[in-house]
Amino acid sequence: MHSKTLSFIGAGHMAEAIIAGLINTGHPAERIIATARSDKTLAPLQARYGIQTTTDNCNAIAQADVVVLAVKPQVMKEVCAQVTDIVARQRPLILSVAAGLTCATLSRWLGGYDAIVRAMPNTPSLVGTGACGLYATDAVSKEQCTLASDLMSAVGITEWVNEERLLSTVTAIAGSAPAYFFYLMEALEKAAIEQGMPLESARRLIIQTALGAARMCDASEDAPEEFKKRVMSPNGTTERAIFHFQDHGFEQLVNDAVQACFNRAEELGESLGSQ
Ligand SMILES: NC(=O)C1=CN([C@@H]2O[C@H](COP(=O)(O)OP(=O)(O)OC[C@H]3O[C@@H](n4cnc5c(N)ncnc54)[C@H](OP(=O)(O)O)[C@@H]3O)[C@@H](O)[C@H]2O)C=CC1
Numbered sequence: 061m062h063s064k065t066l067s068f069i070g071a072g073h074m075a076e077a078i079i080a081g082l083i084n085t086g087h088p089a090e091r092i093i094a095t096a097r098s099d100k101t102l103a104p105l106q107a108r109y110g111i112q113t114t115t116d117n118c119n120a121i122a123q124a125d126v127v128v129l130a131v132k133p134q135v136m137k138e139v140c141a142q143v144t145d146i147v148a149r150q151r152p153l154i155l156s157v158a159a160g161l162t163c164a165t166l167s168r169w170l171g172g173y174d175a176i177v178r179a180m181p182n183t184p185s186l187v188g189t190g191a192c193g194l195y196a197t198d199a200v201s202k203e204q205c206t207l208a209s210d211l212m213s214a215v216g217i218t219e220w221v222n223e224e225r226l227l228s229t230v231t232a233i234a235g236s237a238p239a240y241f242f243y244l245m246e247a248l249e250k251a252a253i254e255q256g257m258p259l260e261s262a263r264r265l266i267i268q269t270a271l272g273a274a275r276m277c278d279a280s281e282d283a284p285e286e287f288k289k290r291v292m293s294p295n296g297t298t299e300r301a302i303f304h305f306q307d308h309g310f311e312q313l314v315n316d317a318v319q320a321c322f323n324r325a326e327e328l329g330e331s332l333g334s335q
């Protein structure tokens with residue numbers, strides 16, 4: 061992996077999360093190239109990680125073993141059109157992290173080039189605890205799949221899915237899901253402040269609790285439901301809170317939000333893919 065040159069087309073939140081994770085695991089900075097439209101975006105990345113940067117997408121791809129497409133889905137078509145010729149000459153593995161856009165759409169936009177793996181990562185990649193879904197069509201070789209796995213495993217865990225639509229599920233439970241947890245943490249902070257606790261104290265306690273809950277699940281085969289029961293003393297405090305969540309439709313609300321996220325990923329794929 062460390063001998064491969066990785067070019068990131070797009071240097072925003074998701075690209076930076078993966079780049080930071082890769083640098084932390086020892087990937088040589090000189091073997092990472094990032095592009096953006098403006099030097100203003102690139103300068104801080106270059107300063108932070110010592111990577112190569114350029115606003116010339118074709119130049120970045122001309123040196124690449126792997127091209128990570130990390131622009132917004134809405135600008136992907138334009139970017140693909142720009143780089144089709146250099147991709148055909150260089151023949152890198154294309155790893156797209158864009159929500160919704162299918163391998164078929166990306167391949168069409170890249171003039172029929174089909175060595176494409178789709179990934180749906182998340183921003184905790186930044187600290188080496190990413191969770192990433194991967195999907196490849198039959199056109200992708202075993203070696204290319206291994207390369208994609210190796211790249212994303214450097215910044216967290218990976219799960220291959222055998223149906224492309226399941227990447228929309230991965231989007232709804234992992235790609236977008238850090239925001240759900242942040243939202244819950246934000247709401248807990250607000251509740252603590254309302255009860256008179258200083259923000260700093262509340263935040264420390266909430267972060268550690270989230271970390272502890274995740275670590276307990278990670279360290280055991282037991283289901284989250286089991287851990288929940290162990291906190292819920294009969295007629296105790298937790299039970300009162302959980303019953304309140306249940307009485308107010310918490311599980312349905314989560315299900316509906318996950319479905320809305322899934323639907324938006326599919327909708328993005330369909331509307332942009334029809335272009
Ligand atoms: N954010 C997240 O948590 C996740 C995002 N994704 C996917 O990652 C992709 C990027 O999202 P995110 O990082 O949040 O978006 P950002 O807006 O943070 O980053 C987009 C980047 O693309 C660059 N860019 C725009 N146009 C071009 C171009 N023509 N050539 C080269 N670079 C260009 C921008 O550069 P400039 O600043 O100069 O305009 C910017 O650096 C999306 O497709 C999204 O679906 C997937 C999983 C999680």
Ligand SMILES: O=C(O)[C@@H]1CCC=N1
Binds near residue numbers: 159
């Ligand atoms: O919100 C989005 O569209 C992107 C994709 C997954 C996370 N962020």
